[in-house]
Amino acid sequence: MKKIMDILEKFQVPVYRQGSITEDEEYPDTFFTFWEFGDETKYYDNVPVSREHIFWIYIYSKEPERVPGIEKETEEMFLKHDISILEAWKDAKSDEETHMGRRITISVREDLQEVGK
Amino acid sequence: MARLKAETEGFDALLNKIHRLEGDTKVIAEKALIEVHEQITPRIKEDMAKHYLTGATERSIAQEPEIEWSAQTASVKVGFHIRDGGLASVFLMYGTPRMEPDRKLYNEFYGAAAKKRIREIEENVLYEEIRRLEL
Numbered sequence: 001m002k003k004i005m006d007i008l009e010k011f012q013v014p015v016y017r018q019g020s021i022t023e024d025e026e027y028p029d030t031f032f033t034f035w036e037f038g039d040e041t042k043y044y045d046n047v048p049v050s051r052e053h054i055f056w057i058y059i060y061s062k063e064p065e066r067v068p069g070i071e072k073e074t075e076e077m078f079l080k081h082d083i084s085i086l087e088a089w090k091d092a093k094s095d096e097e098t099h100m101g102r103r104i105t106i107s108v109r110e111d112l113q114e115v116g117k
Numbered sequence: 118m119a120r121l122k123a124e125t126e127g128f129d130a131l132l133n134k135i136h137r138l139e140g141d142t143k144v145i146a147e148k149a150l151i152e153v154h155e156q157i158t159p160r161i162k163e164d165m166a167k168h169y170l171t172g173a174t175e176r177s178i179a180q181e182p183e184i185e186w187s188a189q190t191a192s193v194k195v196g197f198h199i200r201d202g203g204l205a206s207v208f209l210m211y212g213t214p215r216m217e218p219d220r221k222l223y224n225e226f227y228g229a230a231a232k233k234r235i236r237e238i239e240e241n242v243l244y245e246e247i248r249r250l251e252l
Binding site for chain 1: 208211212213214215216217218220223228
């Protein structure tokens with residue numbers, strides 16, 4: 001998670017957990033949200049060796065002209081930091097008419113132990 | 118339709134055996150898919166219960182199994198008719214900045230356990246038919 005947060009924070013826009021903005025809070029002009037929705041553990045000889053954490057990362061913005069650039073940069077940074085892109089950016093529903101929404105699915109690998117040690 | 122699709126693809130060996138036993142593969146394939154629909158739809162309705170407000174999204178759940186054939190593969194759609202008020206199901210599964218995603222609902226459609234469950238339901242029906250034909 002820290003790896004993802006470090007990347008998103010480079011864009012200097014707020015980052016929230018999906019669902020954490022309250023009814024009386026206004027949306028920032030542009031912001032990210034995230035949600036870890038799954039994980040998959042890999043085993044070798046019945047020993048867990050790694051775990052893939054799967055995240056949805058969302059971007060919401062009332063500045064649609066900014067979004068394609070942010071999408072491209074986040075993809076490049078994810079790949080540079082060994083974060084796999086499972087599904088490319090696609091439209092996501094926004095519950096404010098003023099903001100467009102987009103969502104990407106990524107996975108981050110966590111090594112649990114070295115095989116054979 | 119926010120939906121999952123159960124198909125008969127991948128069951129060729131079982132369907133061929135049914136054919137050799139002179140069973141009606143079309144009828145049996147459709148029976149397997151109807152069983153999937155009947156077992157999965159109540160689970161979706163149960164997941165929706167906690168989201169009940171107007172009932173519009175729940176009413177958009179496909180009540181009757183509609184079998185579609187494409188070449189030799191049959192499929193059934195299970196889930197929400199988007200045009201009939203089911204759009205909110207997409208909100209619920211993926212969430213919004215003000216609403217957490219409903220992981221359980223998402224997994225009913227896209228989770229590995231759901232896919233496994235569907236395959237098992239289909240297999241059980243096909244094996245049952247094979248046993249009946251072998252008697």
